[in-house]
Amino acid sequence: xxxxxxxxxxxxxxxxxxxxxxxxxxxxxxxxxxxxxxxxxxxxxxxxxxxxxxxxxxxxxxxxxxxxxxxxxxxxxxxxxxxxxxxxxxxxxxxxxxxxxxxxxxxxxxxxxxxxxxxxxxxxxxxxxxxxxxxxxxxxxxxxxxxxxxxxxxxxxxxxxxxxxxxxxxxxxxxxxxxxxxxxxxxxxxxxxxxxxxxxxxxxxxxxxxxxxxxxxxxxxxxxxxxxxxxxxxxxxxxxxxxxxxxxxxxxxxxxxxxxxxxxxxxxxxxxxxxxxxxxxxxxxxxxxxxxxxxxxxxxx
Numbered sequence: 001x002x003x004x005x006x007x008x009x010x011x012x013x014x015x016x017x018x019x020x021x022x023x024x025x026x027x028x029x030x031x032x033x034x035x036x037x038x039x040x041x042x043x044x045x046x047x048x049x050x051x052x053x054x055x056x057x058x059x060x061x062x063x064x065x066x067x068x069x070x071x072x073x074x075x076x077x078x079x080x081x082x083x084x085x086x087x088x089x090x091x092x093x094x095x096x097x098x099x100x101x102x103x104x105x106x107x108x109x110x111x112x113x114x115x116x117x118x119x120x121x122x123x124x125x126x127x128x129x130x131x132x133x134x135x136x137x138x139x140x141x142x143x144x145x146x147x148x149x150x151x152x153x154x155x156x157x158x159x160x161x162x163x164x165x166x167x168x169x170x171x172x173x174x175x176x177x178x179x180x181x182x183x184x185x186x187x188x189x190x191x192x193x194x195x196x197x198x199x200x201x202x203x204x205x206x207x208x209x210x211x212x213x214x215x216x217x218x219x220x221x222x223x224x225x226x227x228x229x230x231x232x233x234x235x236x237x238x239x240x241x242x243x244x245x246x247x248x249x250x251x252x253x254x255x256x257x258x259x260x261x262x263x264x265x266x267x268x269x270x271x272x273x274x275x276x277x278x279x280x281x282x283x284x285x286x287x288x289x290x291x292x293x294x295x296x297x298x299x300x301x
Contacts, residue, residue: 004132013090014035014096020038141213146205149236200236253288267299284298
């Protein structure tokens with residue numbers, strides 16, 4: 001991990017087991033920083049996420065809750081950083097995988113962590129060092145964009161129940177994702193490839209040579225399954241009479257052959273994962289990294 005760090009960057013991997021700690025890696029040192037006050041992490045993270053989603057509640061309670069989480073979780077690690085550190089690469093653990101560190105409050109003036117450092121996230125130190133060794137080659141197309149898949153409501157509901165048991169997930173059309181992708185294509189130019197409607201199918205994606213694209217952009221529904229993390233999926237076209245079920249699941253993404261500088265998962269919950277302590281972020285994010293993505297944009301909600 002040290003060899004992969006650029007000037008001004010630090011890598012911090014968290015462990016929420018017993019005792020909780022942060023492993024702080026810079027280009028010339030490694031420290032284990034105890035986090036003795038990180039109790040009830042799951043409850044505190046869930047509570048803070050709720051506050052962020054409600055503007056009025058955040059105005060009343062968010063600053064103090066965010067400041068306490070920063071004090072108990074991040075401040076001890078930041079104190080171990082050398083002067084001049086400007087970029088933090090974070091590897092969360094367990095319930096911390098659901099925490100937007102960017103929105104933690106660092107001081108009494110309400111300054112957020114993202115105002116002090118640029119932030120990015122990695123599943124683990126191992127993934128970070130592997131990505132540093134990977135160099136793309138042979139890319140010939142700038143973009144593959146998948147948008148506005150075709151969803152027949154009754155069939156979608158049936159497939160959802162069978163795959164995700166009691167998860168209450170509603171699959172509805174996403175017409176504005178086509179506008180989203182059209183705007184991106186206008187920036188990229190005529191060399192961009194787009195799959196939309198019935199063509200935005202799982203089979204169509206798998207039949208393509210994905211290794212030739214520098215960027216992949218999925219504007220679809222996403223599902224994160226806590227009970228069956230390997231079933232977390234991007235939901236593509238659910239048109240009948242096709243060979244695939246339309247759910248591009250984690251266990252299938254691992255087998256894709258990518259060569260991408262960037263994968264964008266413009267869908268809900270694409271950075272949620274199983275919260276196994278000591279295992280780092282799993283789910284869709286890890287699957288795309290192992291498939292050959294060098295960087296990823298994903299969402300918690």
